Amino acid sequence: MELVIETRNLCKTYHTNGVAVEALRGVDLQVAPAEFVAVMGPSGCGKSTLLHLLGGLDRPTEGEVVIAGRRMDVLNESARAILRRQTIGFVFQAYNLIPNLTVADNVDLPGLLVRRSPAEVEQRRQMLLEALGIAEKSRAFPGELSGGEQQRVAIARALDNRPTVLLVDEPTGNLDSRNGAEVMALLRRTHREGQTIVLVTHDPKVASFAERVIFMRDGRLVDEASLAAPGDAATLLSRLVQLEI
Amino acid sequence: MLRHALLGLLAQEPRHGYDLKNAFEALLGGTWPLNIGQVYTTLARLERDALVESQVVPQDLLPDRKVYSLTGAGQEELEQWLAEPTTGSIRLKDEFFIKLLVHQLIDSDGLLVLIWKQRQAYMQTLAQLTALRTDPDLDPATALLMEGAILHVEADLEWLDLCEERLKQT
Numbered sequence: 001m002e003l004v005i006e007t008r009n010l011c012k013t014y015h016t017n018g019v020a021v022e023a024l025r026g027v028d029l030q031v032a033p034a035e036f037v038a039v040m041g042p043s044g045c046g047k048s049t050l051l052h053l054l055g056g057l058d059r060p061t062e063g064e065v066v067i068a069g070r071r072m073d074v075l076n077e078s079a080r081a082i083l084r085r086q087t088i089g090f091v092f093q094a095y096n097l098i099p100n101l102t103v104a105d106n107v108d109l110p111g112l113l114v115r116r117s118p119a120e121v122e123q124r125r126q127m128l129l130e131a132l133g134i135a136e137k138s139r140a141f142p143g144e145l146s147g148g149e150q151q152r153v154a155i156a157r158a159l160d161n162r163p164t165v166l167l168v169d170e171p172t173g174n175l176d177s178r179n180g181a182e183v184m185a186l187l188r189r190t191h192r193e194g195q196t197i198v199l200v201t202h203d204p205k206v207a208s209f210a211e212r213v214i215f216m217r218d219g220r221l222v223d224e225a226s227l228a229a230p231g232d233a234a235t236l237l238s239r240l241v242q243l244e245i
Numbered sequence: 246m247l248r249h250a251l252l253g254l255l256a257q258e259p260r261h262g263y264d265l266k267n268a269f270e271a272l273l274g275g276t277w278p279l280n281i282g283q284v285y286t287t288l289a290r291l292e293r294d295a296l297v298e299s300q301v302v303p304q305d306l307l308p309d310r311k312v313y314s315l316t317g318a319g320q321e322e323l324e325q326w327l328a329e330p331t332t333g334s335i336r337l338k339d340e341f342f343i344k345l346l347v348h349q350l351i352d353s354d355g356l357l358v359l360i361w362k363q364r365q366a367y368m369q370t371l372a373q374l375t376a377l378r379t380d381p382d383l384d385p386a387t388a389l390l391m392e393g394a395i396l397h398v399e400a401d402l403e404w405l406d407l408c409e410e411r412l413k414q415t
Contacts, residue, residue: 042406185379204402205395208371215364225365227372233380236373237275237387240394 002069004165004196005031005054010063012049023049025219026063031165031198036191038207039200041216047200048169050216054198055088055167056080068164085114089158089166093173095150097142103129103153104138110160121160128156132186148179155186159195166190168199172206184209247279248287252315252323255297259314262288274387288313296322345408360409364402371398 010027013020023046031037039047052058053065056072065072067087072080089110090096097106104125111121129135132152142150151171158166168187172180188209191197199210207213214224247269254260254268266284270277291297296319299311315323341363348356377383378391 181375181379184375188379204368204371204399205375208368208375213368215361223361223365225368227369233377233383234275236377236380240370240373240377241276241278 002033003030003066004033004035004068005029005198006064006066007054008064008066010050010053010065011061012046012053012058013061022219024053024060027219027221029054029214029221031196034191034194034196035212036188036197036210037199038210038213039198039216039221040202040204040207040213042202045216046219047202047216051167051169051198051200054165055090056084085110085161087164089161089163091151091154091158091166091168091171093170095142095147095154095174097150097153097157099142101141102138103134103140103142103145106142106153107138107156107160110157114161116161124160125156128159129153132156146179147175148182151175151179151183152186155183155190159190163195165196165198168197170201170203170206171199172203180206247283248291249323249326251284251287251291252296252319252326255313255315256320256323259300259312261302261310261312265313272386274384274390276387276390291319295319342408345412349412356412357409360405360412364405367398367402367405371395371402374398 007027007029010024010029011022012024013022015021025046027046027050029039029050039050041047049058053060053073054067056065056067056075060073063073067083070083072083075083098109101109107125107128108121111124112118116124125138126135129138132155134149134152134156137145137149137153142153145153151174155171166187171183171187175183184206187197187199191211197210199206201207208227210227212224212226214221216222250269250272251265254265254272257268260268262281262284265288266279266281269279269284288297288299292299292313295316297313298316299313301309302312303309344359345356348359374391374395378388378395383391
């Protein structure tokens with residue numbers, strides 16, 4: 001089985017004011033198709049750096065990044081941008097929507113950038129906004145939406161080009177707990193429909209929606225846990241009752 | 246706890262044993278299954294303490310059944326219990342913590358591995374709780390209970406991070 005993501009000995013050192021900071025110290029990560037992986041660790045552990053390298057937003061100091069069988073780290077800036085548009089969808093904590101474009105135009109942007117036909121882009125957008133429960137907001141501007149709604153738009157935009165992998169950075173960091181849970185439930189549903197997701201977070205509750213959680217400390221992956229595939233409510237409840245928590 | 250919950254259900258209306266078991270389980274949204282023996286033992290004690298009384302009701306085809314109801318003393322006991330705040334457990338005797346300390350005495354190398362295993366276990370529990378919590382068909386009482394359980398596991402995980410940090414420093 002071909003991996004969606006593979007990194008080998010990934011290292012990243014930043015130099016600021018003559019001081020070298022090792023953000024990543026040899027990360028070997030493998031993500032299989034249709035997996036939902038959470039990388040969890042405290043701030044400064046290197047998780048956001050890792051996500052940026054996976055998405056080709058930055059280049060490693062050492063090591064390799066392979067996305068869907070293609071080396072990302074050896075490409076130049078413009079080649080990386082093309083590979084990124086074709087294979088990666090990003091969801092950030094701050095939504096990063098374009099404020100003077102409507103919801104519909106924000107979501108359409110990735111599709112138009114890779115020159116899909118306007119009719120197909122529109123059809124895809126309607127389907128996504130419908131599925132994410134924000135169809136009636138398509139003519140609104142981001143500033144008119146709540147945080148939870150803006151994050152749904154960001155998810156729709158990230159899914160527009162049917163990315164090989166969805167990269168997600170602290171998706172609920174700006175949301176209250178109810179909206180956060182709803183956004184996570186949507187991501188889980190997207191995963192169940194076959195989407196590969198890599199998410200980084202410091203928040204255990206957010207990570208608990210993944211199938212596999214990898215613990216990160218000081219630029220290294222130190223441990224991981226596979227989280228049991230949730231069954232129906234009755235099974236879960238009886239399992240929890242047995243745990244006597 | 247069970248004792249007073251049963252008093253409360255009997256304050257609502259007189260009930261027989263199986264009825265009480267079912268009403269209790271429904272109240273707790275299935276999070277606390279009872280066996281009928283527990284119910285009868287508790288009822289016998291309540292009757293001994295004159296907090297409930299029973300009446301034998303004959304039935305046509307089935308064996309006679311005992312229907313329990315609250316006495317005046319039972320009503321008073323229930324009201325007193327309801328009016329008082331509970332003293333929550335602050336867990337000064339925590340098994341994991343004791344394990345951690347003993348580990349440190351005899352095998353400090355294995356300590357980090359124990360912390361990692363514990364973190365895995367907490368994450369697995371948390372995953373089940375959040376999955377259940379986000380189930381749209383969950384009844385509201387159970388949902389509230391799950392929220393509480395989630396907050397406790399989150400606190401446990403945070404404390405585990407603290408243990409790891411402190412132990413690294415020593």
